[in-house]
Amino acid sequence: MDDRGWDETVAEFMKYHIWTIGCQMNSSDSLRVAAALEARGCEYTEDVRQADIVVLNTCVVRQSAEDRASGFLWSLKPLKERRPGLIIALMGCMVGIRGNGRLREQFPHVDVLMPPGDVQPLLHYLDQVLPQEGVERCDGSVHPILPAHLRGQLISAPVPVVLGCNHVCSYCVIPARRGRERSRPLAAIVSEVEALARSGVREVVLLGQIVDRYGYDLGAEAPRLPDLLAAVSEVEGIARIRFLTSHPNYFDDSLIEAVRTLPKVCEHIEVPIQAGDDEILRRMRRGYSVDDYRRLIERIRERLPGCSIATDVIVGFPGETERQFQNTLDLLAELEMDVCHVAMYSPRPGTLAAATMVDDVPPEEKKRRLDAVNALQEEIAARINRRLLGRRVEILVEGKQKGKWKGRTRTNKLVFFSDESGRDWRGELVEVVVTWSGPWSMQAELAAVREKDAAMETR
Numbered sequence: 001m002d003d004r005g006w007d008e009t010v011a012e013f014m015k016y017h018i019w020t021i022g023c024q025m026n027s028s029d030s031l032r033v034a035a036a037l038e039a040r041g042c043e044y045t046e047d048v049r050q051a052d053i054v055v056l057n058t059c060v061v062r063q064s065a066e067d068r069a070s071g072f073l074w075s076l077k078p079l080k081e082r083r084p085g086l087i088i089a090l091m092g093c094m095v096g097i098r099g100n101g102r103l104r105e106q107f108p109h110v111d112v113l114m115p116p117g118d119v120q121p122l123l124h125y126l127d128q129v130l131p132q133e134g135v136e137r138c139d140g141s142v143h144p145i146l147p148a149h150l151r152g153q154l155i156s157a158p159v160p161v162v163l164g165c166n167h168v169c170s171y172c173v174i175p176a177r178r179g180r181e182r183s184r185p186l187a188a189i190v191s192e193v194e195a196l197a198r199s200g201v202r203e204v205v206l207l208g209q210i211v212d213r214y215g216y217d218l219g220a221e222a223p224r225l226p227d228l229l230a231a232v233s234e235v236e237g238i239a240r241i242r243f244l245t246s247h248p249n250y251f252d253d254s255l256i257e258a259v260r261t262l263p264k265v266c267e268h269i270e271v272p273i274q275a276g277d278d279e280i281l282r283r284m285r286r287g288y289s290v291d292d293y294r295r296l297i298e299r300i301r302e303r304l305p306g307c308s309i310a311t312d313v314i315v316g317f318p319g320e321t322e323r324q325f326q327n328t329l330d331l332l333a334e335l336e337m338d339v340c341h342v343a344m345y346s347p348r349p350g351t352l353a354a355a356t357m358v359d360d361v362p363p364e365e366k367k368r369r370l371d372a373v374n375a376l377q378e379e380i381a382a383r384i385n386r387r388l389l390g391r392r393v394e395i396l397v398e399g400k401q402k403g404k405w406k407g408r409t410r411t412n413k414l415v416f417f418s419d420e421s422g423r424d425w426r427g428e429l430v431e432v433v434v435t436w437s438g439p440w441s442m443q444a445e446l447a448a449v450r451e452k453d454a455a456m457e458t459r
Helices: 008-012 024-039 063-075 077-082 101-106 120-129 174-178 186-198 225-233 253-261 278-284 290-303 322-335 352-356 363-386 447-458
Strands: 015-020 053-058 087-092 112-114 156-163 203-208 240-244 268-270 308-315 339-344 392-401 404-409 414-417 429-437 442-446
Touching (some): 024 087, 024 156, 063 077, 112 120, 156 186, 156 240, 186 225, 225 240, 308 322, 308 363, 322 363, 392 414
Parallel strands (some): 087 112, 203 240, 268 308, 308 339, 414 442
Antiparallel strands (some): 392 429, 404 414, 429 442
């Protein structure tokens, strides 16, 4: 790669690199950007130093994520100085739906600003600086939606179904950065899932900031999430369906029934509590009480025995006392969730909490509380996973890691197994027997191999 600006030779062999941080919605947006660039003739590279186009897809839900994005962006400045023709695009919640003029002053080496999920600014920029005759213009919504290097390799793919959010929790910047709630048409979602299946995807994860509000903005007669799950279940080639993230207020009996009766829908529920204290929940503007949440979990477990449930918790919210934090710990100990994603509160500009509440819990105390939740959850997860020892479970194999095949159970447990046969298990549903369990993953043997060995021993 030379240090010139663009010429015709360079333009014919453009390579792109995408750096993504944040939620699965960002991962999905990055897939669309990649597909759009490849429709324009670009090729993917893992090495940012070899890229002609670098896209940073950013998150600002927490200050740590924004700091990481800023740090990576600044690391590109010397590369841009050496190669002025390098195109740098900044995308995602750091930009937001309304844009952010201050970003151009802060990062003058950035060429393009892209709101979340919107690939058009980059494509328009490329049309201006590198016009190409006869190239199909791609808006990121055409099929195939997977870049070439992931076709046949990506087994589980995210599919946005609800964009934006109307709920405006006091700590959350997402409504300001991604806009109001917009449900995608059911037919468009099904068409996208069909394209993913043709590209080798075996599992789809239906995404929304509040996924169980799918269809609410389309009118009383519009399809809801259970209807969407049923429609996606009809797509040939898709073996499993997941959905996230749910809100306690909208997780109704019809959704529970859909999970119970649709064979492809996995028995894994992600429904955040955020805090185990009613006063904190009120100031977070979550719209439910601890007892409301407790009753929901009881109802889910009654109707879906053996399901797994994941939750989210924020520690160190403004004004959170030691007693209020202990209430959260007590609730987690009582409910025994399979997974608890915990984060320290950080004020986000433009939110109600940042504007009206004092961030008065010291950083070291936030860290102590985070560590306490993680320690408790490690004990709970280890205890839950031990129940699977010696049991036969089905996993969908996603790929290899450190020489072992890995996959997930229907309840989203990560399982590793070895196989010396040389067979490519990627994308297959495989029966394994759990031989070791830990809080975060398990080891297993192929059920067929274990049964064969057992038969040999009895002879």
